[in-house]
Amino acid sequence: MTWLVTGGAGYIGAHVAHAMVDAGLDVVALDNLSSGRRGFLPDTVPLGWVSVTDQDDVRDVMEENAITGVVHLAAFKYAGESVKRPLHTWRQNLDGTLSVLGAMQDLGIDRIVFSSTAAVYGTPDVDLVTEETPTHPESPYGSSKLAAERAIVEQAAARRSAGAPLRHTALRYFNVVGSSAPGVYDSSPHNLFPLVMDALSRGDAPRIFGTDYDTPDGTCVRDYVHVADVAAAHVVAAQALDSGEDLRTTYNLGSGTGTSVREIVDACIEAAGVDVAPVLTGRRPGDPARIVASGRRASHDLDWRMRHTVRDMVDSAWAAHPAAGGPARG
Incomplete structure (x- = not known):
C-alpha cells in the first residue's frame, strides 16, 4: 500500500512524509514547489512535481505510483493573506480538493486523511473548542477548508450509495x-515563529500586543502544537484507514491548555541566547484572549497527545531555522 502526500514538500507535509517513512509506510509526494522544497523530503520519497488543481496530472501521479490512500495537505494556508487573495485561496483549497477527490474516484482509491484547520471555528466564544463547537470561519482560508471538508463528506456519501465507499477523516x-x-523548517513569512526568529537573529526585540487580558500572565493564550505531534496523528489516521477502521469525520489536535504569547516569546529569546526584552504594546483589535482546543477525541481514537513541551518546540525550531544557522535544505 502506498500513500500520496499532497503538499509533501512543504513544512508540515515534509514532516508527515518523514513520519510515514519512519513508520514503514510507502510514500510518494505531490507538490508544485510554489512554497515547498524538494530538499525537505526524504531522499527515498519520489516527487510528482505537478499542481494539485490539475486533476489529470494528479491522476497520472496516482496511477503511475499505484497509490492506495491520500494525505491531502496541499493548500494556500495563510488566513490573513487569504483575505487579500480570496480567489487564489478558493482555487487552491477547494478546487485542489475536488481534483484529488475526482482522481481518487477515477482510480477507485478509497481512503483519505484531510489536513484541515481550526480556522473553521473562527473566534469561538468558548473556553475550550471541541468538534461540536459551531463553525464560523472568518477568512477565505477557513471558509475554503470547511468547504473542502464538506466536499469530502458528500463525496463519501455518494460513493457509499454507489457501493464504492470512501473512508476519510x-x-x-x-x-x-x-x-x-x-533541515526542515517553517519558512513562511506570515507565521509567528519565523518572524520572531528573524527579528532575534538581527538583534531586534519582538513585540507583544496586549498585556492586560484575563489570562495568567495577561497576554493572549493560543494553541501551539509541535509539528512532530501533528505528523504522528496523520500517520496513525492513515494506518487506521489502512486497517479498515472507520474514523470519525473530524478530530481536533489541540493541547487542551494552550500557551501564552509571553511564554512563547520568552522561550524564543532564551533559545536565541540574546539579551533583549520584548516590546510591550497595546492590544490589537479583534484579538481574543484565549483560543484553545480539546484533543480528547483524537486522544481516544488516534493516540494523540502533546509529546513535546514549549521548550522542545522553540529549541527545535531555532536549531532548524537558517536565521540561527540551522542546516537548511533546498
Whole structure:
C-alpha cells in the first residue's frame, strides 16, 4: 500500500512524509514547489512535481505510483493573506480538493486523511473548542477548508450509495511549530515563529500586543502544537484507514491548555541566547484572549497527545531555522 502526500514538500507535509517513512509506510509526494522544497523530503520519497488543481496530472501521479490512500495537505494556508487573495485561496483549497477527490474516484482509491484547520471555528466564544463547537470561519482560508471538508463528506456519501465507499477523516489544528526532521523548517513569512526568529537573529526585540487580558500572565493564550505531534496523528489516521477502521469525520489536535504569547516569546529569546526584552504594546483589535482546543477525541481514537513541551518546540525550531544557522535544505 502506498500513500500520496499532497503538499509533501512543504513544512508540515515534509514532516508527515518523514513520519510515514519512519513508520514503514510507502510514500510518494505531490507538490508544485510554489512554497515547498524538494530538499525537505526524504531522499527515498519520489516527487510528482505537478499542481494539485490539475486533476489529470494528479491522476497520472496516482496511477503511475499505484497509490492506495491520500494525505491531502496541499493548500494556500495563510488566513490573513487569504483575505487579500480570496480567489487564489478558493482555487487552491477547494478546487485542489475536488481534483484529488475526482482522481481518487477515477482510480477507485478509497481512503483519505484531510489536513484541515481550526480556522473553521473562527473566534469561538468558548473556553475550550471541541468538534461540536459551531463553525464560523472568518477568512477565505477557513471558509475554503470547511468547504473542502464538506466536499469530502458528500463525496463519501455518494460513493457509499454507489457501493464504492470512501473512508476519510479531517484533522483540525491551530499553530504548528518546531521541527523534527533535519533541515526542515517553517519558512513562511506570515507565521509567528519565523518572524520572531528573524527579528532575534538581527538583534531586534519582538513585540507583544496586549498585556492586560484575563489570562495568567495577561497576554493572549493560543494553541501551539509541535509539528512532530501533528505528523504522528496523520500517520496513525492513515494506518487506521489502512486497517479498515472507520474514523470519525473530524478530530481536533489541540493541547487542551494552550500557551501564552509571553511564554512563547520568552522561550524564543532564551533559545536565541540574546539579551533583549520584548516590546510591550497595546492590544490589537479583534484579538481574543484565549483560543484553545480539546484533543480528547483524537486522544481516544488516534493516540494523540502533546509529546513535546514549549521548550522542545522553540529549541527545535531555532536549531532548524537558517536565521540561527540551522542546516537548511533546498
